[in-house]
Amino acid sequence: MSNFAIPVKPEIPKEIMDKWQKIVDLMAKIVGVPAGLIMKVDPPQIEVFISSKTEKNPYHKGEKANLNTGLYCETVMQKRESLLVPDATKDPNWDNNPDIPLGMIYYLGFPLEWPNGEIFGTICVLDYKDNPKAIAFNDLIKEFKTIVETDLDNLLKNYELEHEKERLKESERKYSLLFNRMLSGFALHEIILDKNGIPCDFRFLDINPQFEAIIGIKRKEIIGKTVLGVFPKTEKYWIETYGKVALEGIPARFSQYSLEFNKYFDVSAFSPEKGKFATLFLDITGQKKLEERLKESSLIINTSNIMLFTWKNEKNWPVEFVSENVLNIMGYAPEDFVSGKVYYSNCIHPDDLSRVFQEVKKFSEEKDRTEFIHEPYRIITKEGNVLVVSDWTFIIRNSEGIITHYKGIIQDITEKKKTEDALKQSEKKYRELVENANSIIAKYDKKGTIISMNEYGLKFFGYTEDEIIGKNFIGTITPKIESTGRHLDDFLLEVFSNIEKYPQNINENIKKNGERVWVLWTNRPIKDENDNLIGLFSVGTDVTDRKKAEDTVKGLNETLSILNKILRHDILNDLTVVMSACDMIQVDDQRLKQKATKAIMKSVSLIEQMRSLENALVSEEVLAGKSLGSIVESVVNNYPHIKFSIKGDCTVLCDGAIYSAIDNIVRNAVVHGKTDRIDISIHEKDGRCELRIADYGKGIPLDIKDKIFEEGESFGDTRGSGLGLYIVKKVMERYGGEISVEDNKPSGAMFVLKLKKA
Structure with missing residues (x-):
């Protein structure tokens, strides 16, 4: 005996079955599985009620199987909860499952229930392999479950509404019982006409408890009152529609949004007698919101940087389907591809096309291969721009194992690739700089503790990494007092406190063996995300030989300056005296006197030029x-x-x-x-x-x-x-x-x- 006793329920109309067919087709397509199903239980059997129209789907609409045979769906219905089976071949509990001989080892399903809690069946997806990405669509499948159950709810309610009409005619007792217990809101009204016989308002004659629950108003507050008197924001549309039903006797069924209540209603209206009308209505706001969410999901796909393609396994890969956002990304309309005006292969960069073809050929020849990921390649847009894309391709085979189609998820990763390339280049340059630099490269925290030092720096100072990391630089690689007498501890703490003031500094350092050296440090601050100083990055160059040479040159310059001053002062004074003496000497040979004067003037000029030369060469x-x-x-x-x-x-x-x-x-x-x-x-x-x-x-x-x-x-x-x-x-x-x-x-x-x- 089965545990699933189902009372007589209404037939599922064609429009709902068509809607459910679209749901399972969309579900299978989005999740990426060969089979999406809606199963209906009818003890002692369960029926494939709706089956997705997808490649390699072994289930056909109308097929039936006996219950109590170990089907996945039986477990879902018995436990009334979702079931995920990643690989049934690895679980002995499913050894007798009739789905395994069909190759369906992956299963994700949810129970479907009538509004009264009785089991209708299941909604599920199945695959020939473990499909880890399917679980990412768990919430989406639950949304589809909600839509189906909402339809069952509405179907049952509509079914009951139709029977309510008949029962109202049969007896007042049955009418009263049904009136007070029905799931739909019910109200009886009389239409009000203006002086020209045009409907302008209507009056409430009776309402049921569900009406009170849906509208949120008590019976005593509304009976005998007009709709505009109680709900003044009621749109004209409602009065016109109900007026036509009341006066012409033609029933109406419609869904409409009410501004007064901020809700969507599914309404059935009929006229029990001329001038009066009754309404049966359901609050379908929740269903409308679910439909909007489905639209939003489609919108998300079509506004993302991911394109969906379906290609035929033919020359140049003609496109059978492409998502609408291809226009935004590649500049081509979907019709350009689907009509054959543009082939996808023609959009692949010529330098990458051969590699892409080879990758497709290689993976397609693997019989068990169902999907593969290309190495990123370039495509050319309609405007001639070059994009870098990733391509996750799924192989679609027919029942004979022949590849008929490829389905691809193409993502524009151009900016990501640029960022990655720039980062790799930066990291490469940084590694080369640190590893090959003939300079000391060190990091310190803001207290002067050595955080890191490159190999060159360790060898230069004669320490191992264990000996120096975690030590303060003062007292290890820097003496407290320089040989010049300068107190380095105070000076270097000033450097750390005002790094912007000291982008460079030269100071004496000390090696492990006690040798004193001079190092030119180039400093850069290390800051946290709040721009607070947390450390120092320094690059040091050994300038000991340069410092010694500079000191030697400085000494020589000082000597040269002293000699030059002696030359300019003492000798120039002597020449001035000689010049004065020449002027006073009386000689007969004036040419000799002029020659001596000229020689003295030349010497004076030479001394003046020596001063200029000193300024040119050694000016401080x-x-x-x-x-x-x-x-x-x-x-x-x-x-x-x-x-x-x-x-x-x-x-x-x-x-x-x-x-x-x-x-x-x-x-x-x-x-x-x-x-x-x-x-x-x-x-x-x-x-x-x-x-x-x-x-x-x-x-x-x-x-x-x-x-x-x-x-x-x-x-x-x-x-x-x-x-x-x-x-x-x-x-x-x-x-x-x-x-x-x-x-x-x-x-x-x-x-x-x-x-x-x-």
Whole structure:
């Protein structure tokens, strides 16, 4: 005997069966299984009531099987709860299940019940294999279950409504009993007409308890009153529709939204006598919401970056189905593919097409293969843009095992691929930098504890990782007091506290063996998501040899400066005395006196140039932004007898040596070039400041033009030491600039100085 005693229930009408057919077809398609079913129990058998129209579905509508034979659905109906069987072949409880010989080893099903709780049957999906992704659609299948049970509920209620009409006519007693216990809301009304005989309102004559429950109003508050008197927001549509039923006697069945109650109602209206009408109605708001949710699910798919394709197993893979969002992603309308106007293979990037074909061929030749995932490949949109996609393809075979179709889930992963490639490249560069760097790379927390150090740094300081990680850098790799006497503990704590102020610092460090070294540290802060400092990232370069060389050069510069000062002070004073003595000496040979005076003047000039050379080579003055126009104006004031033309201005990085450099060029033009006119222009060019000094004198001989900036080169009738332009060149090099010379037209020379903008 079966446990499923079912009373006589109404036949399922064709429109509902058609609706359920669409549901199981959609369910099988979305879940990706060969079989989606609605089973109906009719003891002692169970029937395949609705079967999905999908490939490889072994179940056919109308097929019946005996109960108590170990079917999956029997367990679902007995326990009245869902059942998931991932692989029945691994569970001996299903050894006698008649579904296993059909190959259906995977099962996910839910019970279907009539409104009164009696079992109708099941809704389920089955597969030839374990289908892990199907469980992700558990809630969707439950929604389909709710829709079917709602239809059963409505069907039963409608069935009862029809019988209620007959019973009302049979007897007042039966009418009263049914009236008070029916599941639908019921009301009897009389229509109210205006002076022109047009329905304008209606009055409540009677209502049942379910009416009170659905509408939320008590009987005593409504009987004898008009609808507009009780519910003033009632739409005109209701009065017009009911007026037609009451006056013409034609029954009406419709579903309509009520603004007054913010609900959807399924309504049946009929006229027991002219001028009156009765209504039977159900609150179908829940069902409407479920339908809307189904629409939203479709909308989600069609607004995502995932396209669904069904291809025929033919040349160029003609498309049989494609989701609507292909228009948004690829620019083609679905009809372009389905009509054969566009083939999917023509959209695959030419450089990837052969590989994609080979992957399809390889996996298709595996007889047991039902799905595969391509390596990402590129497709070309209608607009010519290149997208990177992932492709999860399902193989569809007919009953003879021949592949008829492929179904694909194509996802646009272009941005994801770009991000992944950029991240991989960044990680690669970072690894190469850390692993191959000939620099110390270390991380510290905000207290100075060493968090990590690269291999080069460990070898440099002579520690193993275990010896140094977790130790404070002061006292391990940094002495508390530098050999210069500077207290490094205070200084480096200041660096940690004001990292933006100290992007770089040089300090003395100490190796494990006690050797003192100098390291140039480049520092970057490490911050948390709230922009709080949590540590320090430092890259260190050993500059010990450079520091020693700098100290040596500094000492030599100081010595050179002292010698130069002696030269300029003592010898220059002596030459001044000699010059004065020459003026007072009376000699007959004035040429000899002039020769001696000229030699003294040359020595004085040479000493002055030595000072300029010192400024050019070893100046400790900090470069700063200065107006080049103002500097030029200051220089030309020393030559009142020369005609100058000055145009433009620019702020450049320089120090005091720029004055003597420009003066040197101007003095050469006047003294050696014999010019009486000089044009000076200043302008920006290629991101730098360009100063052009053009004279109209003798110019520079062709044979020395290429050597004019070399030490000792001179020209003109009054040849100098040859140091002037050499000093100018050295000044420009110290500024990071350039100097060159050109011929001026029609005569003379043009010196071009290029300096960095401030």
